[in-house]
Every structure is written in C-alpha cells, then in structure tokens.
Amino acid sequence: MPTILVADDSIAVRKVAERLLTEAGLGVTLAANGEEALAYLAKERPDVVVSDVIMPDKSGYEVCAFVRGNSTLAATPVLLISGIVNDDVTKQAESCRADGILKKPFQGTSLKDKVLELLAKRQHQAQAPAPKSIPRQAASAIGAADTGSRAINEQLAASPQTAFQLKDIEDQLRSERARTESLSKRVAELEVQAGRANELARLLQTERKRVAELEATLHAERETAAQLVQQLTTLEQAAPRAEQLEEMLAAEQRKGREIAQRLHEIEQGATKVQEIEALLATERDRNRLLTHRVSESEQVAENATKRFEEMVRKLGDIAGLASQLGNGKGRS
Secondary structure, eight states, rough: OEEEEESSOOOOHHHHHHHHHHHTTEEEEEESSSHHHHHHHHTTOOSSSEEEOSSSOOHHHHHHHHHHHSSTTSSSOEEEEEEEOOHHHHHHHHTTTOOOOEESSSOTTTHHHHHHHHHHHHHHHHHHOOOOOOHHHHHHHHHHHHHHHHHHHHHHHHHHHHHHHHHHHHHHHHHHHHHHHHHHHHHHHHHHHHHHHHHHHHHHHHHHHHHHHHHHHHHHHHHHHHHHHHHHHHHHHHHHHHHHHHHHHHHHHHHHHHHHHHHHHHHHHHHOOOOHHHHHHHHHHHHHHHHHHHTTTTTTTHHHHHHHHHHHHHHHHHHHHHHHHHHHHHOO
C-alpha cells in the first residue's frame, strides 16, 4: 500500500486529507508542522509528500527542498497545498521543484485525484522500458483475452434488454458518483469550517484571558496612581509649612548672629570690669542656650517671637550698663 505523508498545521485539513486518501486505499502519515515532516523524512521514504506552504516552523518550500536535496528521496513526488495560489506562490513552488500546487479547501476529490496521478506517474517512471517483441505466451494470452471480449460483446448484442439495463445502471452509477463527490466536497468544506471555528474559539478564549489580565493590571495601576496622587497632595499641603519653618529658622539664625556680634563688641569694651564680665558670661550661656534652641526651632517655632522680645529687653539693659560703664570710664 502506497504511503502518503501529509504535513499541515491545521488539524481540520489533516483530517480531511486523511479521510480522502484513506478512502482511496492509501496509507496516510500525518505531521502537524514542518519539523515533524522533516523528522519523518529523515527515517522513512513515503511514496508522495503533501505539504502545506505556510507553517509555523518550516515551510512547505523547505520541506520540498529537503526532499530534492536528499539522494534517497529526490524522486519522491511533492504536492504543495495553499489557501492562496498566485504567481508568487507558483514561482516559489517551481523554484523548489515541487510536482504541483493545490488550492485548499479541496474541491471534491481533487486531492485524491492529484495524489493518484503523482503515484501513477512515479510508477510509470520507475517501470523498465517495454520489450520490442512480445513473447509467444503473452501473445497467446492477449489473443485469448480478445476472444473473450468478442464473445462478451456478441452476447450483449444478442441481448438488447441486458445492454439497456447495463446502461441504466451505469447512468445511476455516474449519478451516485456525482452525488458522492458533491457530498464529499460539502463534508470537506464543513470540516474545514469546523476547524476554523475551533481555531477562532481558541483564539477568542486566549484573547479573553489576555483582556482579563490587562484589566487586572489596569486596576492595579489605577490603585497605585491613586496612592501616588494622595501622597502628592499630602506633600503639597506640607510644603508651605516647611517653607515657613525654614524662613523662621533663617530669621532666628540671623538674630542669633546679630546678638553674638553685639555680645562680642560688649566683651571687647568691658574686659576690665568684673560686673561686665559676669554679665558677658551670663550672656554667653544664654547665647549657647539660644543656639541650642535655634537648632530645635522646628519644634519651638511658636515661642521664638516671645524669646526674641525677652532677649531684646535684656540687651537694652546690657546696653544701658555698657553706656554707664563707658561714661564712667570717660570721666575717670
């Protein structure tokens, strides 16, 4: 029994091809893609290779080129099948030396007829040339066959009714064959449509799953964005307060520097007076305390103004003392 290798990535096309070729009495081996077809061809030698043109991994052109490049397979007929048959596809089929290209979905028994034609062609090429003279026994057999054929024709001529019945049966047979071909064509089309429907259903399920994943991702992104917006709002509300605290701290630092400068001047003018030294020591302690408080100004900013007024009053007293001391020194 001749073996036919059918390679196609569509399960519907593989089933239709298997049914059509099996009904013709042929053995069928199926491959779901080009890689499977090449793996099979590396070990086995089918009588005909039927391959789809467009497949995910290896194309039908590559499968055909593999057959032609293998010395043990080079004579194997290769039939390409394609959903689109145009000039470009035809040129590529000729380039890889395919034996033909057939459009799918298959019309009636077109696939079976083409495969049988390729098998007959291969068998004819493989047969040895016919001898020039017919042996005596073969001639006797041919003569006997001619005699039998003539006897049958004479009987049919002698029986017009039998000939009429045979003609009626032949007409019915042709009608049934036409009806069977029509039904086969319809079944093939329905199987291809069913395969396409299954593929579309699978793609739809995949897309629905992908949409669900995208919706979940979008929901998570929205929650993250809402949290960021809330954090940004909180930071924006806190920014003016931070600026105010920075300004107050800078003002306190400026006032501290001014006070330190004035105390330094007082220390230089009253180095010989014990009372002034005691007052200056006190002011130094107070200045250190003030400096410490300035470093903590973010926590005690509300009391800064009150402390400043107290320091101003004390500085006025100190300035008065310094003025009295200066006047006393001038008189002495």
